[in-house]
Amino acid sequence: MSIIKVENLSKQFGAVKAINNVSIEVEEGTIFGFLGPNGAGKSTTINILCTLLSPTSGKATIAGYDCIRDSSMVRKAIGIVFQDPTLDKELTAYENMMLHAYLYNVKRSEIKDRIHDALRFVDLYERKDDVVKKFSGGMKRRLEVARGLIHRPRILFLDEPTLGLDPQSRANLWDFITELPAKHKVTVFMTTHYMDEAEVCDRISIIDNGSIIATGTPDELKKTVGGDVIYIKTSDNDKAKTEIQELFDIDVSEKNDELFLTTLRGDSCIPEIIKTIGEKVLSVRLQRPTLNDVFIKMTGKQIRDEEVSSTYTMKEDIRAYRRRFDRG
Amino acid sequence: MIEANAVYVLVLRELIKFFRAKSRLITTLARPLIWLFLIGGGMSRLVSPGIGVDYMQFIFPGILGMTILFSSIFSAISIIWDKEFGLMKGILVAPVSRFSIVIGKALSGTIVSALQAVIILLLFPFLGIKLSLMSFLYVIVICLLLSFAISTLGIVIATFYESFESFSVIMNFIVMPMFFLSGAMYPVNKLPVILKVISQINPLTYGVDALKHAMLKGSDLIDFSVATDIAVLVFCSVVFTVTAGIIFERKK
Ligand SMILES: Nc1ncnc2c1ncn2[C@@H]1O[C@H](COP(=O)(O)OP(=O)(O)OP(=O)(O)O)[C@@H](O)[C@H]1O
Ligand SMILES: [Mg+2]
Numbered sequence: 001m002s003i004i005k006v007e008n009l010s011k012q013f014g015a016v017k018a019i020n021n022v023s024i025e026v027e028e029g030t031i032f033g034f035l036g037p038n039g040a041g042k043s044t045t046i047n048i049l050c051t052l053l054s055p056t057s058g059k060a061t062i063a064g065y066d067c068i069r070d071s072s073m074v075r076k077a078i079g080i081v082f083q084d085p086t087l088d089k090e091l092t093a094y095e096n097m098m099l100h101a102y103l104y105n106v107k108r109s110e111i112k113d114r115i116h117d118a119l120r121f122v123d124l125y126e127r128k129d130d131v132v133k134k135f136s137g138g139m140k141r142r143l144e145v146a147r148g149l150i151h152r153p154r155i156l157f158l159d160e161p162t163l164g165l166d167p168q169s170r171a172n173l174w175d176f177i178t179e180l181p182a183k184h185k186v187t188v189f190m191t192t193h194y195m196d197e198a199e200v201c202d203r204i205s206i207i208d209n210g211s212i213i214a215t216g217t218p219d220e221l222k223k224t225v226g227g228d229v230i231y232i233k234t235s236d237n238d239k240a241k242t243e244i245q246e247l248f249d250i251d252v253s254e255k256n257d258e259l260f261l262t263t264l265r266g267d268s269c270i271p272e273i274i275k276t277i278g279e280k281v282l283s284v285r286l287q288r289p290t291l292n293d294v295f296i297k298m299t300g301k302q303i304r305d306e307e308v309s310s311t312y313t314m315k316e317d318i319r320a321y322r323r324r325f326d327r328g
Numbered sequence: 329m330i331e332a333n334a335v336y337v338l339v340l341r342e343l344i345k346f347f348r349a350k351s352r353l354i355t356t357l358a359r360p361l362i363w364l365f366l367i368g369g370g371m372s373r374l375v376s377p378g379i380g381v382d383y384m385q386f387i388f389p390g391i392l393g394m395t396i397l398f399s400s401i402f403s404a405i406s407i408i409w410d411k412e413f414g415l416m417k418g419i420l421v422a423p424v425s426r427f428s429i430v431i432g433k434a435l436s437g438t439i440v441s442a443l444q445a446v447i448i449l450l451l452f453p454f455l456g457i458k459l460s461l462m463s464f465l466y467v468i469v470i471c472l473l474l475s476f477a478i479s480t481l482g483i484v485i486a487t488f489y490e491s492f493e494s495f496s497v498i499m500n501f502i503v504m505p506m507f508f509l510s511g512a513m514y515p516v517n518k519l520p521v522i523l524k525v526i527s528q529i530n531p532l533t534y535g536v537d538a539l540k541h542a543m544l545k546g547s548d549l550i551d552f553s554v555a556t557d558i559a560v561l562v563f564c565s566v567v568f569t570v571t572a573g574i575i576f577e578r579k580k
Contacts (some may be wrong), residue, residue: 050421051421052417052420052421072423072425073423075421075422075423076423078421080421082414082417082418084414084417085413085414086413086414086415086417086418087415087418088341088345088415089413090345090348090349091341091344091345095341095344098337099337099341100418100422102333102334102336102337102340103333103334103337103419103422103423103424104422104423105331105333105334105423
C-alpha cells in the first residue's frame with residue numbers, strides 16, 4: 001500500500017514555479033529518498049506534505065488523508081525534522097521533548113517514559129537536563145529526530161537530516177535512521193545532499209528545477225549511467241590491451257598509463273582478465289557507478305554543496321534569469 | 329476547538345523561560361520604576377498643582393499599564409523570534425488548532441505581564457495610595473484582562489512580521505504612541521481632537537482608566553465608567569483572538 005501518494009503537485013511562488021507536476025508514491029515501511037540540487041523544490045514538497053503550505057494545484061494524501069482538507073489527521077500521522085533547526089535553545093532537551101509530547105497529546109502518564117526512551121535511543125539521556133544552547137550541531141540534530149518520533153508517527157520526514165554533521169555523526173545518524181522502518185514501523189521520507197547517503201534508500205526520486213526526472217531503486221538508477229569501469233595497470237599496456245580486446249570483444253582505452261574498459265558485470269570480468277593477461281598485471285581497480293554519477297548525468301551538475309563554486313551560482317543565476325525571460 | 333494540553337504546555341514553556349532568564353525580569357521591572365521615580369518624581373513638582381492629585385499617584389495606574397503594555401507586547405512579539413528561529417514551524421505542524429496556539433501564547437503573555445504588574449503594584453503604600461482588599465483584587469483582575477487584550481493585540485501585530493528587524497518599528501510606531509496616548513502620563517481629555525480620537529481607540533486607555541477607578545477614586549481625571557472599560561477590554565480581547573486565529577489558519 002502506498003502510504004504517501006502525490007499526484008501532479010505544483011506550487012508557484014509569484015513567478016517562481018517551485019515544483020511542477022510532481023508525482024510520488026511511497027510504500028509503507030520503506031525509506032524513500034528525494035534528491036535534487038539546491039532550489040530544486042525538495043523542501044517545498046515536504047512543506048506541502050506536512051500541511052504547512054497549500055499547493056497551487058494537484059493532490060497529496062498521507063495515510064489516506066488529504067494533505068489540504070484533512071490536515072489535522074495528516075499532522076497526527078507524521079513526524080518531521082525540518083531542514084532548519086526548530087528547537088527551543090533556551091529549553092533543555094527534556095523540555096523540548098515535553099513541549100512536543102504535549103502538543104501531540106501523548107498520554108500524560110506515558111510522557112516521561114517515552115522521552116527517556118527516545119533520548120536513550122539517540123544517546124542524549126545523560127544530557128537531558130542541559131539547555132539545548134549548549135549542544136553541538138550533531139546533538140541538536142539527533143534531538144530533533146528523537147522529538148520527531150515522540151508521538152510514534154507512521155511517517156517521518158527528514159529534510160537534510162545530516163546537514164552540517166561530521167562524518168562520524170552522519171554515520172551514526174544513518175545507522176539510526178535505517179533501523180527505523182523495522183524497529184518503529186515508520187516510513188521514512190528524506191532528502192539529502194550527500195549522494196552516498198542515498199544508497200540506504202529503498203527508492204529514490206531525483207528532482208531538478210521542480211520536476212522529477214528519474215525514479216527507481218538505487219541499483220536501477222545506477223544502471224542508467226552504463227556499467228562498471230575497470231582500470232588496469234600492466235607492465236605492457238599495448239599487449240594487454242589487444243589481449244583483453246580479443247577476450248571480451250570490447251574497446252579498451254588508455255589514459256594516464258592505465259587501461260580502462262566499461263562493462264556491466266565488472267566483478268566477474270576481473271578474474272577472467274587476470275587469467276588472460278597473467279603476470280603483466282600490476283594493479284586492478286573496479287569503479288562502480290555511484291548515485292553521484294547518476295545525479296551528474298541526470299542534472300548536469302554536482303550536488304555536493306562544498307563544491308558549489310561561483311560558476312555554479314552564475315549558472316543558476318543565468319538559468320533563473322532565462323526562466324523569467326522565457327515566461328515573458 | 330481548543331486543546332488544553334497544547335495551551336498548558338505553551339504557557340509552561342513561557343514560564344520556564346521567564347524564570348530562567350532572570351535578567352529579563354530585572355530589565356522589564358526597571359523600566360516602570362525609572363519612569364515612576366525619575367519622570368514621575370521630577371514632573372510632580374511641575375504638574376501636581378494643575379491636576380488636583382499628587383502626580384506620582386496620578387501616573388501609578390499608567391505605570392502599571394506601561395508594565396503590562398511592554399511585557400505583553402514583548403511576549404507576543406516573541407512569535408516573530410519563534411518564526412525567525414523556526415520554532416513556530418515545529419509548533420504549526422503539530423495537530424493542534426491555530427486557536428489553541430493563539431490562546432496558549434496569549435495566556436503566556438498574560439500571566440507573565442500580570443505578574444510583573446503585581447510586583448509593581450506592591451509599591452502602592454509607599455505612594456500614599458489606599459487600596460481595600462476588594463480594590464486590590466479588582467486591580468489584579470483588570471491587570472489580567474488588560475494583559476490578555478494587549479497580548480492578543482501583540483499576536484495580531486506579530487503575524488504581520490517575519491523577522492525581528494521589525495522590532496524597533498513596532499516599538500516606535502505602535503508601542504510608544506499607545507503608551508503616550510493612553511492617559512498614562514497625562515490626561516487625554518485635554519488633548520487636540522485627533523490625538524483624543526486615537527486615544528479613544530487605544531485599548532490601553534481603557535485599561536489605565538479602569539485602574540484609575542481603584543486608585544484615584546472620585547477624581548475628575550477618570551473618563552469612562554468601569555463597565556465601559558471592562559466591556560471594551562473584553563471586546564478587544566475577543567476580536568484580536570479571533571483575528572489572530574484566522575490569520576494563523578490561513579496557509580501560504
Ligand atoms: N516562501 C517562498 N517564497 C518564494 N519562493 C520560494 C519560497 N520557498 C521556496 N521558494 C523557491 O522555490 C524553489 C524551491 O525551493 P526549495 O526550498 O523547495 O528547494 P530545495 O530543493 O529544498 O533546496 P535546498 O537543497 O537548497 O534546500 C526555489 O527557487 C526557492 O527560491
Ligand atoms: Mg531544502
